[in-house]
Amino acid sequence: MKHYTITVNGIPYNVTVEETAAGAAAPAAAPAPKAASAPAPKAAPAAAGSVAVNAPMPGTILDVKVAPGAAVKAGDVLVILEAMKMENEIVAPQDGTVAAVNVKKGDSVNSGDVLASLN
Secondary structure, three states: OEEEEEEEOOEEEEEEEEEOOOOOEEEEEEEOOOOOOOOOOOOOOOOOOOEEEEOOOOEEEEEEOOOOOOEEOOOOEEEEEEEOOEEEEEEOOOOEEEEEEOOOOOOEEOOOOEEEEEO
């Protein structure tokens, strides 16, 4: 868990960032005098025996780095997502095998769309 103080428009905020088991960060922010505490959002349910890899934000798929059946390790890049003129690497949350890839290069996705699933 890491603690930061961030000032926005002259107001300081204490921010605590906790890494979850999936490797994603779950930030919680509050004004400086108050303690920061907010539960991490729950992931959408996936098919039985698989882990869904969801789009964290709306954007366009620039590249798909894996194919169904490929073995991946936690942190391996699955998809490159362009959002707000920035390239975002969407990585495998855990070791496994790619069960399905639901997007292709050039597709537009919304926040929460399932990009791929792992077994």
